[in-house]
Amino acid sequence: MKPFVPKRFESYAFGLLLSGMMSFIVSGLSTAMAAGLNAAFPLLWLSAWLPSWAVAFPAVLVVAPLVRRILARIVIAG
Numbered sequence: 001m002k003p004f005v006p007k008r009f010e011s012y013a014f015g016l017l018l019s020g021m022m023s024f025i026v027s028g029l030s031t032a033m034a035a036g037l038n039a040a041f042p043l044l045w046l047s048a049w050l051p052s053w054a055v056a057f058p059a060v061l062v063v064a065p066l067v068r069r070i071l072a073r074i075v076i077a078g
Contacts, residue, residue: 015064019056027052 005013027049035044 011064012061015060016057019060020053023052023056024049 028045031041031045031048035041
């Protein structure tokens, strides 16, 4: 695949992909545990995932720099 996202948007693209994938997995697991795997599962999962992603994306953008600063203090270079 040919790159198409400018370098200055890399952190936003990272947050978008990370939050999308993680919220997809977590909402799927939570939906399966709460409602079970049945015919309604895909629609329930989608209805749980989209709002979750809407919350997760800005949260990742805010939390990621904080996590990087914490890691910079606790990780030993080597």
